[in-house]
Amino acid sequence: MRASQRAIAPDLLRAALRAGLCALALGSAGCSTSAGLQKDGTYILERSEESLDCHRLANSIWGRLQVLKSLPDKAKAERAAVAPTAFEAVGRMFGSASKVLPSLKEYDRERAHVRSLHRILMDKGCPPLDIERELAATDAAIAEHR
Numbered sequence: 001m002r003a004s005q006r007a008i009a010p011d012l013l014r015a016a017l018r019a020g021l022c023a024l025a026l027g028s029a030g031c032s033t034s035a036g037l038q039k040d041g042t043y044i045l046e047r048s049e050e051s052l053d054c055h056r057l058a059n060s061i062w063g064r065l066q067v068l069k070s071l072p073d074k075a076k077a078e079r080a081a082v083a084p085t086a087f088e089a090v091g092r093m094f095g096s097a098s099k100v101l102p103s104l105k106e107y108d109r110e111r112a113h114v115r116s117l118h119r120i121l122m123d124k125g126c127p128p129l130d131i132e133r134e135l136a137a138t139d140a141a142i143a144e145h146r
Contacts, residue, residue, distance in 0.1 A: 054126035
């Protein structure tokens with residue numbers, strides 16, 4: 001090995017080691033995922049939500065269930081309104097409204113959020129809520145707009 005090659009090799013090794021340590025730090029700190037709806041349909045809660053007590057978790061769930069119950073009417077109004085873009089108009093014609101109607105996106109996000117809050121509620125040993133019963137009618141109503 002020449003002298004110039006020996007000088008480069010440690011620099012490359014240090015850079016690779018530094019990059020690996022940074023990736024490890026990001027992964028272990030949870031920085032690689034952000035709170036909110038994920039591409040797989042799950043919802044990652046904020047740390048502040050995870051630390052809520054039983055009463056506050058239940059209140060948050062009930063509040064979000066009320067929001068969910070209002071969304072079928074909102075979806076109906078959005079579908080009846082003129083599409084603001086050509087993309088939305090074409091999407092509505094070919095049945096992919098869930099990708100373009102804001103209320104349907106909001107419904108998916110809020111529903112996943114309720115499920116994540118309920119999971120934390122159960123993990124903490126809080127009294128359970130029957131969210132499936134609460135969601136059943138709303139799920140059926142929103143399905144008409146998909």
